[in-house]
Amino acid sequence: MFAMRNVPFLLLVLTQLLRAGSALDNGLALTPPMGWMSWQRFRCITDCDTFPDECISEKLFRRSADLLVSEGYADVGYEYVIIDDCWLEWNRDNKTNKLVPDRKRFPRGLNVLADHIHAKGLKFGLYQDFGTKTCAGYPGVIDHMALDAETFANWDVDYVKLDGCYANVSDMATGYPEFGRLLNETGRPMVYSCSWPAYQSGSEQPLFEALKRHCNLWRNWADIQDSFQSVMTIADYFANNQDSMQPHAGPGHWNDPDMLILGNYGLSYDQSKLQMAIWAVLAAPLIMSNDLAKVRPEIKEILQNRDVIAVNQDPLGIQGLASTNRT
Numbered sequence: 545m546f547a548m549r550n551v552p553f554l555l556l557v558l559t560q561l562l563r564a565g566s567a568l569d570n571g572l573a574l575t576p577p578m579g580w581m582s583w584q585r586f587r588c589i590t591d592c593d594t595f596p597d598e599c600i601s602e603k604l605f606r607r608s609a610d611l612l613v614s615e616g617y618a619d620v621g622y623e624y625v626i627i628d629d630c631w632l633e634w635n636r637d638n639k640t641n642k643l644v645p646d647r648k649r650f651p652r653g654l655n656v657l658a659d660h661i662h663a664k665g666l667k668f669g670l671y672q673d674f675g676t677k678t679c680a681g682y683p684g685v686i687d688h689m690a691l692d693a694e695t696f697a698n699w700d701v702d703y704v705k706l707d708g709c710y711a712n713v714s715d716m717a718t719g720y721p722e723f724g725r726l727l728n729e730t731g732r733p734m735v736y737s738c739s740w741p742a743y744q745s746g747s748e749q750p751l752f753e754a755l756k757r758h759c760n761l762w763r764n765w766a767d768i769q770d771s772f773q774s775v776m777t778i779a780d781y782f783a784n785n786q787d788s789m790q791p792h793a794g795p796g797h798w799n800d801p802d803m804l805i806l807g808n809y810g811l812s813y814d815q816s817k818l819q820m821a822i823w824a825v826l827a828a829p830l831i832m833s834n835d836l837a838k839v840r841p842e843i844k845e846i847l848q849n850r851d852v853i854a855v856n857q858d859p860l861g862i863q864g865l866a867s868t869n870r871t
């Protein structure tokens with residue numbers, strides 16, 4: 545018998561079936577990814593003599609993985625530990641052309657770090673760039689895409705953030721899908737974070753149907769900075785463009801307003817709550833960028849608020865809308 549109470553479930557199944565044909569199907573990021581990433585807080589600090597605790601190095605990512613667990617973040621869902629830019633040597637290996645992690649700062653290579661992160665029950669993310677160089681000027685993937693996808697798989701990477709500096713925007717609509725296809729061909733499931741619309745926005749309307757088919761998440765807009773103004777500029781962009789963006793978010797494919805900056809210097813207590821609340825409602829990835837050893841207890845409570853996280857991690861994955869009569 546067809547009971548009315550089954551209707552919501554049937555609708556859910558139907559919606560999933562309709563979505564299946566048009567979205568990336570790697571089984572990943574079925575709720576918005578949660579984790580920690582280096583960029584907003586630690587930028588491109590490479591001088592480990594002067595800044596031993598802050599430079600982009602194996603030590604920073606080991607420590608952050610440890611703190612995600614010991615400070616209770618892992619328990620509420622934070623999972624990915626992601627290296628952003630500045631982890632590379634300036635040149636590829638002259639014989640193999642492979643990317644080389646900085647020999648001083650990652651002296652044992654990335655597998656050792658990946659093992660440590662995995663042993664903590666966490667997942668490992670890594671940054672690269674679609675163009676000739678990363679934003680900080682290290683080698684990009686464009687001429688070695690298959691090799692780099694394979695290298696990422698061999699380094700046990702679980703999440704790839706592909707930036708878009710030093711590239712032609714007009715090449716992105718074919719190049720980003722190509723790199724996604726190569727990631728898939730490695731056979732290792734890797735969340736694929738694309739930066740392609742952030743480079744288009746302003747000039748062209750992002751191609752959401754293609755983004756959904758090829759990326760698990762995509763950065764829509766400018767980089768976040770450590771200020772309330774930056775948070776609100778991004779929130780306004782999302783509100784003003786919600787009619788075109790909102791329908792395309794869902795399990796496995798998310799709009800990305802960039803990192804959570806709570807725990808740093810720029811936000812007051814109330815502003816910290818506001819960023820967390822807006823990001824939760826937007827079904828945004830919850831990727832912190834802060835010094836986990838220095839987050840004040842009251843800010844940690846916001847970051848670990850299970851009710852707010854439950855809104856963000858709702859399995860239906862519906863991105864919230866701003867009221868249209870907002871002033």
Ligand SMILES: *[C@@H]1O[C@H](CO)[C@@H](O)[C@H](O)[C@H]1NC(C)=O
Nearest residue numbers: 633634635636637638639644
């Ligand atoms: C590789 O080649 C570059 C440029 O030709 C050079 O600067 C660099 O020292 C070489 N690296 C090694 C490890 O030989």
Ligand SMILES: *[C@@H]1O[C@H](CO)[C@@H](O)[C@H](O)[C@H]1NC(C)=O
Nearest residue numbers: 675676686709710711712715
């Ligand atoms: C962009 O395209 C132009 C023309 O095809 C080319 O000369 C240039 O090298 C490209 N730039 C990058 C960063 O790929």
Ligand SMILES: *[C@@H]1O[C@H](CO)[C@@H](O)[C@H](O)[C@H]1NC(C)=O
Nearest residue numbers: 569570571728731732733734
């Ligand atoms: C590769 O793509 C196929 C088809 O979409 C999918 O079923 C499979 O899970 C993907 N594999 C990986 C490793 O992403």
